[in-house]
Amino acid sequence: MQTNHQWLIAARPDGLVKDSDFRWNEAPVAALEDGQVLVRSVYLSLDPTNRVWMNEADSYLPAPKLGEVMRGIGIGVVEESRHSGFAPGDLAQGLLGWQQYAVLPGPALTKLPKGLPVPTTAFFGLLGHIGLTAYFGLLDICRPKPGETLVVSTAAGAVGSLVGQIGKIKGLRVVGLTGSDEKCRWIKELGYDAAVNYKTENVREALMRHCPEGIDIYFDNVGGKILETVLDLINLGARISVCGMISMYNAGTPAPGPSNLVNLIMKRARMEGFLVTDYLPRAEDAIKEMIGWAMQGKLKYRVDVVQGLENAPRALKKLFDGSNAGKLIVQVGAE
């Protein structure tokens, strides 16, 4: 019987995640029942939502219980199948969790095509939830018009780096906020018109300088003080796509929201939250369009792969201290 290493949720995090919030565990791999599939995990996608899932409160998914395997999106290889849709050797994506092996019912998995001229990790990126989040969060929620000004927070992140590039494809002026000079340089290479290091610059002054005609669209991944600053600078009819509020996820007690929401009235502006899962029925067309852009060199993408399941908790912290750039992934095993 195979041994399954896994990370369990040991405690609800108070603020930033700590090592003691996780427990390393060994368990046998359960025998398959009818309809189930055994997947050996290859890659885990680390996203800010992992932190949200650790809270006691239900989010858009029920909260996991303490002692359960940490929830996570993964890609793996089917080792054994008692479901007609999967055969050994297939590539499959789903909520595999932070573990080496997952046993899931067939319908909880998506079979991925093999032999595409892209790395497997692209299924977390352009061909997966990250690409679709950028695509629909900008195009569907904000409906940009050429010449408008778009501001993106966590602009060097997995989603943000794509949002800015899609914004340029659509003829927008694009200004990104990120946390280091290196990342500022990188997003300008991607095509951002301007980049602001929010850790060293006065964000309000920098945005006023780089957005001389005000802000029409804000793609928000952080919430908090930066949202408040942007709300002061929006134009009439502005749209704010609420993709994430990473600044709030680690708050032990909830941090206050922006004090100037009244500007939504003054500027007849709209803030709208969304989850990429709502757009899955329209995913195919979006992915085709993004692949087209990527093949024209208009859409670049960077991954940050951490080796070893044992390093997953440490890797998760990188999302919140600003030390990752591009899509954060943990490689659990060989492809």
Next chain:
Amino acid sequence: MQTNHQWLIAARPDGLVKDSDFRWNEAPVAALEDGQVLVRSVYLSLDPTNRVWMNEADSYLPAPKLGEVMRGIGIGVVEESRHSGFAPGDLAQGLLGWQQYAVLPGPALTKLPKGLPVPTTAFFGLLGHIGLTAYFGLLDICRPKPGETLVVSTAAGAVGSLVGQIGKIKGLRVVGLTGSDEKCRWIKELGYDAAVNYKTENVREALMRHCPEGIDIYFDNVGGKILETVLDLINLGARISVCGMISMYNAGTPAPGPSNLVNLIMKRARMEGFLVTDYLPRAEDAIKEMIGWAMQGKLKYRVDVVQGLENAPRALKKLFDGSNAGKLIVQVGAE
């Protein structure tokens, strides 16, 4: 030469308006220039936005200077005209200000029809900015579907009392928040399914009890803590019409916003601000529909008329201490 009594802005209010924020003044009425109209004021509309206009910061209109006449919407009778669109005896509406006489360019005034079977004050209500605010703020911003649950704050106010009734016409479950038991009784007479006295009841528990299927639509006139509570209780795909944030208007230093805006993501919800002025091109059809409802007895309306321009500052305070019910109006002179 006629004497014009007027209220000037003497100081920027710090928190609630005080008597000393206004100065009573006498000035001569200026002689008319070409294109101008002299209007004798009959009614002034008092709205929360009057308080917003007193601030130093520009709102959706430029901030008035200290020493200027207090800005206000009024209805009056034309006494003299050097504009071809107006003749003595005409009824006209516009930003007359808090004064007995206003001299304005003709295009800044709207001529009102005479001889309708409604009181003149209805032009501030069903036939004016209040009715249109309720109509478009609910129907256009929130697009309600029969069976959904609507919560309205300042439900006994000029706008709120109409929003609830329009909600009932559209087949919604309607729950109102207001500040006295008398007002709770009144809005239930208007057709509200439930009424919550936010001063004496636990708002969260009351909303959970009265909205057993959650909140689909929130028509927000207050912002602040009640907005935060509602955000905790919204359903998937909820819409929040941001009409006013009366709880914030008097804050000397800006009060923090809701700490749970992240629920906009979890619930894929939308918050949208609007101003009725954006809907003026569609006003005629809306007013016709509302008049139809009023004639069927489905839309009732209450005015709270304070006599005498000298009482306008005192009357304005009523909007913020919850002591008015229905549309607040100051009668400046005889019809």
